[in-house]
Amino acid sequence: DFEEGVDFLVSGQQPAVTPVAYTMDNSGKCCDLCAATAGCAASVYYASGRSSDAAPGCYFKTEAELAHKVKGVRWATACLPRGLRPSAPFTINATVPGDLLTDLQRAQLVGDPLRSSNHKAPSQVGEWNGEVWEYKKQFTLPDSMLPAEAFETLLVFDGIKMGANILLNGHLLGTTTNQHRRYEYEVKAFLKQGGINSLSVVFQRNISNDGRFMACSGGWDWAPYSRMRDVQGNPFLTRGIWKSLYLVTVRRVAIKYFVPQVMYRGTWPTTLVHDGQVDFEVNVTLHFWARAAVTGTLRLQGACRWGPPLVAPRHGSSSNVQHDSFIPSRLANAEGNGNAVSAHTLMFRISGAPVFMGGANMIPMETLEGRYVPGMHRQLIRSAADAGMNTLRVWGGGIYPFDEWLDACDEAGIMVLEDMMYGTDGIMPGASQTPDQEAELRHQIRRQSHHPAIVGWLGCNECGGAGVWTDFVMTTVASEDASRVVRSSSPFGLYSSGVNTISGLPNRQKLIDIPLKSEDARGSPWPPGQEDHSPYQHGGLFPAVNGGGDLFTPPVVVGVQPGYSVGPSEPGYVKTETGISSMSSFESMSAVLDKSEWSLHSDPMHERNYPCDNIIISYFGDHINLSHTGEESFKQQLYLCMLGAGLQRKANIESWRSTNIWAVITWQLNEIWPTGGWGSLEYGTPVAGQVIGGRWKPLHHFLKESTYAPVSAACGASKVVMDDSDASASGPALCYVRNDLPIAFQGKVLVQLIHFGTGVATMLTDAPVSLAAGAGAMGFFCALDGAMPSSSPVRCSSFASMFASEGCTSDGSDCMLEVLVTDASNNNDNNSNNGNKNNTTNNKNNITNNNINNNNNITNKLLSRNELLLAAPSKLRLPAAKVSLQVYNPPAGSTKLDVELTSDAVALYVWLSTLESGRFSRNGFMLRPNSPVKVQFLSFESEGVSSQALEASLRVEHLQMHLPVRHASELASV
Structure with a gap:
């Protein structure tokens, strides 16, 4: 936000930019003024404001951090001085799929963007924001790629991030402006048979993209904040060809999308049904590329029942398009009449059985797309399922899910609720009814529709759902898919028209949203039919880029509701976001910090999103020196931070599960970098200090053992x-x-x-x-x-x-x-x-x-x-305790390895950690004296792990190591 003495208006110090309607000309003048002014680290041009805010105009930033948002003013353009930009063209190798910043790191032109404070440093990366970047590839085609009988050859880009012009042999094919779309170009006429072809993708800053890229690209309260801005002032960190590109030879016809819709036909069951007991209608729509009308026969084989593992057997392929076990239901009343517009219970049924949806919200695994590797999404889903999760919600400020992620959800029986990709907190533009955004929505629904794991489409995150979200976004979605539940936002009220109010499925009528109208609570203490986002516990007390959390009474003892009626016919509610921020392990955090920065109060921690001071002090007392630097101190600080966060979530969720709650979806599942984030899994890219899919935090183990x-x-x-x-x-x-x-x-x-x-x-x-x-x-x-x-x-x-x-x-x-x-x-x-x-x-x-x-x-x-x-x-x-461990040699090639732990006294929250890629079957548990506990290390790698490799980095800690021993003489006499 604007601060006197830190930010200053150009007026009185430089000629003011006249505040008029937002135009690139004015923002450009603001950038020029900054570049010409000594001491200007960054400038922001505001084209509109409110009476309570600073006046519109050009503001300079004199400190390192660039304000990304000022008091609710939506449109901002920001820039940096241009003095360090490269003056001459140069060439480096590029990786596709990938991103520019990762390629620059591989070329050793920049350091690791996620290390220390590199993402904020005034390095060449920040100064190259306005440069033109050209991806270029020369290639020859074999004869098989251009057969004489071919009708056409298509050049397909599955994903391009930020604005770019596409040229083939000097011919401009088109301009891409939307990261979330697939682009296809007919190129047979431009290709050279037997000669050298040249493909160029030219990224230019002046190409407007309407903010249609990953909303958290330039920062969020759990993601690194970038100085870089696009032509419209939207923050971002990198760009590139982030998905595959390829040529497709079409002889007569090409199938672009295979869209099955499975519709249940019959009365709505209220108990579990089995194969052969119900009827379904399966409609399949094929979207073609063809020069002329074609006819043919489509044959489907091996269709089978799908559902969460507790409801239906799991099957191993998402090509089995039938998801006939999915009978979603939001009960309007005990019997359901299909016409009610109020609700006392918000819930899903699968195959007729009511389902408690326990899970988490999914954010992107990466902000640097060039770091994605095969298997990381699959391992993340395996970790979610192993912790007892049956539901994941794809959050709307990121990306539409990868095929690998969806395939893994299909195979694990994970139900998916998916937002359309709109960030709605004012950082990025919201939805607009444009042909580009309509094409995006239709492409994504068609691309993903064959995945049975998807049980519901949502318009956005916390946008309310009224207006454009219902009238355009979800109306478009419903026109593409009538076989899944639709809701215009999360959280959301109800529709008075457009859906069957028992099933929540679109009925081809006009969607009309209304505020939630709860029925009589029948004396229960919880709000009937409510979808809730709360509570959240933010980190705080240390000045960081995010914060706001204060000391609090630590939730520890479960609250058990004293016997109010529960069940599907009783008033119920759901929590689709609730969370607490926390750091990650020493293994994860130390790898992205210099040794001199191994402290929760080191300089880079000002930029690592939420601090953890209030969580540690509230749970464990104020005797711990959170400013102390060093390996042992940092291990202590991070252990207590993660444990406190896990205990808070555990106590609250287990309290709510005694009530008539039908969903707890934590905020959030994973981290996008090693930071003070909200995930129960750590950053899951297999780079230094990290493990593929993400190392488990204590909360994730608590979910597995009891909470879920x-x-x-x-x-x-x-x-x-x-x-x-x-x-x-x-x-x-x-x-x-x-x-x-x-x-x-x-x-x-x-x-x-x-x-x-x-x-x-x-x-x-x-x-x-x-x-x-x-x-x-x-x-x-x-x-x-x-x-x-x-x-x-x-x-x-x-x-x-x-x-x-x-x-x-x-x-x-x-x-x-x-x-x-x-x-x-x-x-x-x-x-x-x-x-x-x-x-x-x-x-x-x-x-x-x-x-x-x-x-x-x-x-x-x-x-x-x-x-x-x-x-x-x-x-x-607690008594003093000494914990010992023994690692056993596994059979050759085994992915499981036994570790036995013993203690000479009660030891609480015994925690094992290692650099090896995997998790432990139990962790964060109690050891009692003379009662050994054997756990297994479960490798995430198919080749397994040796005992020598595990022992090289294996360490154990417990609560008494990090707290003073209290009342030892009194304990000895008990």
Whole structure:
């Protein structure tokens, strides 16, 4: 934002640029003034303003950082002095697909743009913004490429980023202006048979592109902010031919798009259906290139049922175009009438079964397209599925997903909700009803429509959905695909026309959006039918390019709602964005910083998006020196940052899962660079310090172990939590067990109390459990004795009673809970109920340490393991602990390697990290004394890993290494 004394208006110091309607002439004058003025680091021209803002005109920036946005003023043009631009042409090798900046790095003309503060430095990269860049290729064609019977030869560009002119043998074929489109040119007349052909792609800054490129290219609150601006003032970092280009010989006809639409025919089921029980109509549209009309026969073979793995068997090829298990449903009421325009439950059904959508929002994996490598998207999807995710939302400020990403979602059974690519926070232009944008939308829907994983199209992120988003964007989308749910925004209200209000599918009527109208909540404490983006916990307290977060009460203890009715027929809601910012591991962050910068308070951390001071201090206290520099200090800072973020998300999501919630989609899945971002996976490009697909952060492991487990349980305070849970345990100690499987569940739930001082585990509940088919089937029971609460408000024994009876301190700071859910094969009791009635009954007994922590006997039957704090980490009374590990030699070529850990005392949140590409089967867990735990390192590489390679970089840390040991003498006497 404009700051007195930092930014200054040209008036009074240089001749002012007259503020008139936005034109390139005026912005150019502003750039010229900056270039001619000593001390001007950058200039910004504002063509319009508001009475509360600084007046329109030309502003200079005298510090290194360039303001990318000023107080809501939408249009800005920015530039840098031109003194360092190259004065003479030069040539380097280019890589296609790729990008300019990556090619410059490979040519050693610039350093790593993501290292230290290179992306902001006044280097040659920043000064080359206005240059003309020409990609040039000479080639000869074999005779087979130009047969006499060929009707045409097409030159196809799958993707070009930023404005460029395309020339073949000196003939201008066209101008590209949209990164999200495919461009095709008829070139047979221009090609030389037997001679040398010359193809040129000339990027020029003065080609207007209307902002139709990746909106986060020039920076976001989790992406590197660039100084570079296009001709319209839109920020970007690089450009290039970012997807494949190729020649296609067409003899008679070429299929451009294969578009299947699978429509369910019948009454809407409310329970799981199976193959052969329902009917579908499959319509296929082929989009051709042809000189004249053609006729033929299309044969499809091997069509099979698709669905999430909990609902339908997975199949390995997206070429199986039938997705007949997809029966989406937003219930208008318990029965559904198809005409209601209000809703009390927002949810999806797959094959008739209600589905809890647990997942994350996907941002681009790269801001430098030349770094993409095959396999990175597939590994990222594998990591999402392995953590229990069944849904990913493609966020609208990035790119439409790659085929590899969609193929992997098809194979893993991941449901996809996809925004159209519009950044809507004022940095980039929004949607406009232009032929170019219509062509973009139609191309992308047709290109992706054969992927059964896609279950819904969304207009944009947080744009509200009214106006152009409904009237143009989603009307265009609905005209292309009537087989998937459409919504004009996320979050969004409803349509009064244009969709079937039971299924959410387009019905060829005019789309008319209306604000959400909730039905009677029927006494429930959560808003019926609401799609919510919140809460978010921003990092803060250290001056950085992003921030805003302050100290907060750390969510630790799960809130368990005290018995309000739940299920598909009850009022429900969804959270499609919610998150917390955090840094990445030492392995990831140290690789992009100099050793002198290994600190959360080093100079480059001002540019690494969100700081982490408030998260660390809120969870772990203010005794940690966050300004200290060095390897051990940086490891401590990053460990605590990631752990605090993971604990915050875990406590909140597990609180919400006790309510009638039908989707939790975290913000966000991945990182675009090593920074203070929002992902549960680290930066996933396999460059120095990183692993392909992204290293798992603690939150991702928590999601796998319990938070996103399809059958899970948690215990906590008896209260409704809609935002953040509490930092301490008080009131009735209530538990829930939730079944999100589409079939009935029978098994056992165990609750035990762990004493930090001795490692002794006291069994509180050992009970059979029987739950109806899910999703959202729940049972509630008291933590201390397993009894089902029979009254409202719930009358379970309090935490105070638990602590007193079991020998914990009054604030629970020397104990924690562990809750396990096992399936029926591990349940030898004969007193579990049959049928669908929710039930838990107590069978209290004592279990030795080895029965739980040495879980070799129950590993294959364990469905979820939940370790639950009862006090904030800064209050915990923990003993000193020494953790040892042993790495076992795997068989040759194995992708799995055993690691055994032991401790001489209770050690919390034991964390393994390595430079090797892979993850651990468990991580961030509790170790008890004399109870070894064996985990596996699971390599992401097909050739596997040796024990020597793993040991070379393997390290282990735990909470006590980074916090002062409290009350050791008191703990020894417990």
